[in-house]
Amino acid sequence: MTVPARIALANLPTPLTFAPRLSEELGTTIWLKRDDLTGIGLGGNKARAVEFHMGACHEAGADVFVTGGGPRSNWVLTAASAAAARGLDCELVLFGDRPPAGTSGVDLLDRLGNLRIHFTGSPVRASVDPLLDRVKARLVDEGRxxxxxxxxxxxxxxxxxxxAAVDEIDDQARRAGIRFDAVWLAAGSCGTMAGLVAGYRRQSGGPLVVGTAVHRPIEECRRRIEGISEEALDLLEVTRRYPVRWQVTDQLDPDPSEVDAAARLMARTEGVFLDPEYGSCALADLIRRAGEGRGPVLFLVTGGTLNLFCGSSAA
Ligand SMILES: Cc1ncc(COP(=O)(O)O)c(C=O)c1O
Structure with a gap:
């Protein structure tokens, strides 16, 4: 496989901003990378992934984009919005049954008009996978x-x-005259963190990358990050790979009051809203460990706007 061309769909670069009042509260210098402002499909981290997937989709000569997740999934909304913006048909597999109106992203997906949604009828996230295979087989049978x-x-x-975001961050940090000791983010399917780790493996002396695991056990996250980051570097044919310091911390069973306090602190000090499932958990984790003497820390605001209005439990 070759490296797909990136199709510009997101508003990049996203701002890199100092968070003075949050820093003062935490006693650690904190900067924010505002990837909640990427734009397409309510924004968020998945917009960066979708640019490359759309490139690969185009290069494969595909005429329908197929993916899946939960009815509140940031990925699904971003991917389907990008497909609409590209004039591509899209088929989605969502776990569960069609949720009541106003409780998920399905109302927004319905507006896109370019797609078919299939519900698995099971609340299990993994129920998406076999149905994705069946949808693919059906489309191929239809000549798509x-x-x-x-x-x-x-x-x-x-x-x-x-x-690519690592290059963007480096460029912005250089211009701001800042060198980050750590980059902190929420880790779900771990693709975002794997990308950062791969990006820093191309250079020596990068920051510590810390992922707060919100869905998967730490060991599974580690395996995924290692595997995906190496595959990305293989794809890019990077031969010189430097060691990177990275770690995954556990926030699988967070204290809801700590998570809520973290979200309130970010809102009160910086006017930034963190989603309850990812960003707030990662910040709660950072706060608990802020005394470990790191700084300056770059906190990646990954978006999840849909979850601000529909509650948690995305996919
Ligand atoms: C808002 C938000 N932040 C962070 C993440 C985690 O990203 P990843 O799945 O790449 O680990 C997700 C994943 O869906 C997300 O929706």
Missing amino acids: RPYVVGRGGAGPVGALGYV
């Missing part, structure tokens, strides 16, 4: 050319978005 991406869009192609 589907481009299929698994749940979360995580994989070497999607990770290229955050490999």
Whole structure:
């Protein structure tokens, strides 16, 4: 496979901003990378992955974009919005049954008009995978050319978005005269973190990358990050790979009051809203460990606007 061209769909570069009042509260210098402002499909981290997936989809000559996740999934909304913006048909597999109006992203998906949604009828996230295979087989039988991406869009192609983001961050940090000691983010399917790790493996002396695991056990996250980051570097044919310091911390069973306090602190000090499932958990984790003497820290604001209005439990 060759490196797909990136199709510009997101508003990049996103701002890199100092968070003075949050820094003062935490006693650690914090900067924010505002990837909640990427634009397409309510914004968020997945917009960077989708640019490369759309490139690969185009290069494969595909005529329908197929993916899946949960009815509140940031990835699904971003991917389907990008497909609409490209004039591409889209088929989505969502776990569960069609949710009541106003409780998920399905109302927004319905507006896109370019897609068919299939519900698995099971609340299990993994129920998406076999139905994705069946949708793909049906499309092929119909003479269509589907481009299929698994749940979360995580994989070497999607990770290229955050490999490129490392260059963007470096450039902005250099101009701001700042050198980050750590980059902190929420890790779900781990594609975002894998991209950052791969990006920093191309250079020596990068920051510590810390992922707060919100869905998957730490060991599974580690395996995914290692695997996806190496595959992304293989894809890019990077031969010189430097060691990177990275770690995954556990926030699988967070204290809801700590998570809520973190979200309120970010809102009160910086006027930035963190979603309850990812960003707030990652910040709660950072706050708990802020005394460990790191700084300056770059906190990646990954978006999740849909979850601000529909509650948690995306996919
Ligand atoms: C808002 C938000 N932040 C962070 C993440 C985690 O990203 P990843 O799945 O690449 O680990 C997700 C994943 O869906 C997300 O929706």
